[in-house]
Amino acid sequence: MGFIELEKITKEYFMGDQKILAVNQASFSINQGELVVILGPSGAGKSTILNLLGGMDTATSGQLFVDGQDITALKESQLTDYRASEVGFVFQFYNLIPALTVYENIALIKEATSKALEPEGVLKSVGLWERRHLFPTQISGGEQQRTAIARALCKNPKLLLCDEPTGALDSKTGIVILTLLQNMSREKGHTVVIVTHNAALAEMADKVIQIKNGRVADITLNTAPRNVS
Numbered sequence: 308m309g310f311i312e313l314e315k316i317t318k319e320y321f322m323g324d325q326k327i328l329a330v331n332q333a334s335f336s337i338n339q340g341e342l343v344v345i346l347g348p349s350g351a352g353k354s355t356i357l358n359l360l361g362g363m364d365t366a367t368s369g370q371l372f373v374d375g376q377d378i379t380a381l382k383e384s385q386l387t388d389y390r391a392s393e394v395g396f397v398f399q400f401y402n403l404i405p406a407l408t409v410y411e412n413i414a415l416i417k418e419a420t421s422k423a424l425e426p427e428g429v430l431k432s433v434g435l436w437e438r439r440h441l442f443p444t445q446i447s448g449g450e451q452q453r454t455a456i457a458r459a460l461c462k463n464p465k466l467l468l469c470d471e472p473t474g475a476l477d478s479k480t481g482i483v484i485l486t487l488l489q490n491m492s493r494e495k496g497h498t499v500v501i502v503t504h505n506a507a508l509a510e511m512a513d514k515v516i517q518i519k520n521g522r523v524a525d526i527t528l529n530t531a532p533r534n535v536s
């Protein structure tokens with residue numbers, strides 16, 4: 308069994324009496340330590356899949372295993388624990404707290420979770436230790452995203468989920484961020500799932516899962532992912 312197993316996962320939304328089939332019988336597996344890109348056009352169902360993986364939403368039907376645990380069987384309070392302790396989230400627009408420094412944005416996690424890593428080691432691993440006293444507005448977009456990645460890693464999560472992590476960055480900075488995520492999977496063994504509509508990110512992934520109209524349209528294994536570093 309893979310580290311993540313989706314088995315015929317379906318997610319329906321209801322808008323009034325209209326049913327929207329956001330994810331339709333999706334099945335795939337992800338191994339521990341893999342860097343996976345979920346690729347597809349806008350509206351394909353990618354974010355819904357990421358939300359299901361992160362326990363932010365619940366499936367209509369199907370099963371979803373993460374590290375042997377069926378997430379679809381969890382009660383709301385267990386899902387809250389799962390989200391808080393097992394999953395790190397990285398967003399397109401970083402979601403940093405503007406009134407806190409780089410260091411403080413990360414130290415916040417340490418206060419919230421007992422198993423959190425020390426901010427120093429995590430900030431050094433993303434190359435931001437020297438810039439720890441600056442505020443988000445004082446650093447570049449790429450550095451803000453590295454701060455957000457450090458914050459996610461600070462939880463020492465089983466799973467790192469990234470929604471369009473390079474969407475607000477120029478392509479060169481995007482490659483820096485992807486390389487960092489690649490190192491986190493290769494060197495630190497983190498399982499990283501990236502959702503994007505940008506096909507350029509796919510060449511750096513170990514596995515590419517293409518989503519179209521809520522369905523898994525294609526799964527490609529990259530035997531030689533592009534390595535920029």
Ligand code: ADP
Nearest residue numbers: 320327329347348349350351352353354355356
């Ligand atoms: P993507 O991330 O690939 O752009 P989404 O997962 O956001 O796609 O959306 C898939 C489909 O589900 C779209 O038709 C979208 O409008 C719909 N959808 C997503 N979230 C909701 C929601 N909370 N309520 C109703 N419809 C939704």
Ligand code: ADP
Nearest residue numbers: 438441444445446447448449450476477479480
């Ligand atoms: P990127 O290539 O990530 O977009 P920029 O070109 O925006 O980076 O910034 C280049 C360098 O200048 C970075 O090291 C960044 O931290 C620094 N920098 C940018 N804006 C500021 C600022 N307002 N205060 C301090 N340093 C800044």
